[in-house]
Amino acid sequence: MKRFVVAALLVVGITTYAQVKRESPQQSNIERMSPEERQEKQIKRMTAELNLNSTQQFQIKQLLADQSANREKKINRNDLSKAEKKDKRETKIRKIQENQKIMEEKMTAILSPEQFTTWKTNQEKIKQKVANRVKDKRDGTLRNEIEN
Template sequence: MKKLFIVALLVVGMTSFAQEKEARPERAQMEQLTPDQRNQLQLKKMTLELDLNASQQKEMSTIIAEQSTKREAKMAERKATKDSAKKQPTSDELFAKKSQMLDEQIVMKKRIKKILSADQYKKWDEMKGNKHHGMKKRMMHHKNKKPVETGNKK
């Protein structure tokens, strides 16, 4: 009786794993929002979470638009270099890229600090940190195919 029960469990387990998963559409095939639509949505989210006034919304919309165009350009550049060659960047090139990225982040933080009030800036910084922490956790999970233990941010 025990053997029959174990065999039945194995059969049920095997058939459940053999089921076809629903095919998810590829990212390229999914309906994409235009850059302007993405910018508007991001601005509306920030307005809701930070309670931005009209002048702050106007200034933030320009910053979001600039970030969006830079991001699109960098993605196109990455795609072009990815397709052309599979060589690894040198340590000097990596250092230069990371240094430039950090410099841009410093400038962006200063610009946003001028626009937002102290309370809004604090909340924005926390939101940004939480988003970064969650993204890092998901990326590590995706790379290793297993959950990753992450310590506190602070």
């Protein structure tokens, strides 16, 4: 009887633990911040990393505000076929790449050459971190699918 009770408690404990969704502390903080708070945090980080002066801070703040406004406009979730989703994804990728080039051109106008190289290396590090997270997430979902 004791073994049955212990086994039942173990099964209940494992199933309830499996249902808990884990979020990274960084992700939960990002979701709670407003776009303005995220911009301020990003400007503070860039000021510390790049030693920006007040004019550069103001220009970058305007640039980030424009980006945020454009991003909010583009958020659109539609039910599409696979081919339409693929086409839409490809056009989004092209637009993102174009926007990145435009952003880079604007940053070269705002920042000094030393600041720009520092900013560029920081952007590459961020891209690498995101790529690693995506890879880890895909590997985790693939493992989960294989296990189930």
